[in-house]
Every structure is written in structure tokens, then in C-alpha cells.
Amino acid sequence: MIFGNCVIKETSPSQAVLDTGADVSCISKKHIGELGIAYHDKNNSIKTLDATYSTIGKVNLHIGFNGDEKHKSTPSEFIVIGPDWLGPDLILGGLWFRENGATLNICNSKLLLDDNFAILFKVWTHAE
Numbered sequence: 001m002i003f004g005n006c007v008i009k010e011t012s013p014s015q016a017v018l019d020t021g022a023d024v025s026c027i028s029k030k031h032i033g034e035l036g037i038a039y040h041d042k043n044n045s046i047k048t049l050d051a052t053y054s055t056i057g058k059v060n061l062h063i064g065f066n067g068d069e070k071h072k073s074t075p076s077e078f079i080v081i082g083p084d085w086l087g088p089d090l091i092l093g094g095l096w097f098r099e100n101g102a103t104l105n106i107c108n109s110k111l112l113l114d115d116n117f118a119i120l121f122k123v124w125t126h127a128e
Contacts, residue, residue, distance in 0.1 A: 004121040007064040022093030027078045031089035039080045054082035065119045072117045
């Protein structure tokens, strides 16, 4: 998995999984509760290759990144995943990448946003 450090609501440090293969961006109900963020109710589900998970709503968030003396904030809609979710608390999916002109530079371990803003990321392996 590829992780990037970010902030939610400009003050809450977090770590996001960068997943260009995910159709949507997601945040766990647990994480929303910890941050005290309200969401719009809409029960549904998300299907993955392994299982189906309940969704409990949507929320608009600004995800911030700190670079070399710069700060970048990107708005996007996130699906709030229910308590049955066992994955990461925050996923930036393919739609977020397209909306923000973001690309992954795997060779240099950087997430690049449309205006040449670069954020270092970390690749997690089972050895860690």
C-alpha cells in the first residue's frame, strides 16, 4: 500500500492510502467520529472483490498537504464507510486523483498535484 501524510479540517493529522484503482474516496465512520465531522445520511454499499461493505453517508472534506514551506488543500467528496469496514481509515481514490490532477511518481516516492506541488509518500510492505 502507498501512504501519504495529510491533514483533515486543517488541524487533524492523518494518513491516507493513495489508491488510483479505487473508484471512490472513502473515510471510515470511526475516523469521522474521532474528528467530530457530520455527514449526510445515505445508506448503501460498496462492493470489492472480497466482500460488500455498508456505507452510511457522504461528506465533503478538504484534505491538506504540507510541502517544502507550502500548504495545499484539496476539496473532494468522500463516502463514509460503516462499522463493518476493516480497511484503512482514509482512501484517496481515482476520482480524487482526476479532480486534483494528481499523479504518483513511483521512482521518486512523490505524489504530484496539478500545480507542481509534491508530497513524499511511503510504500508499506509486509516486512515493516
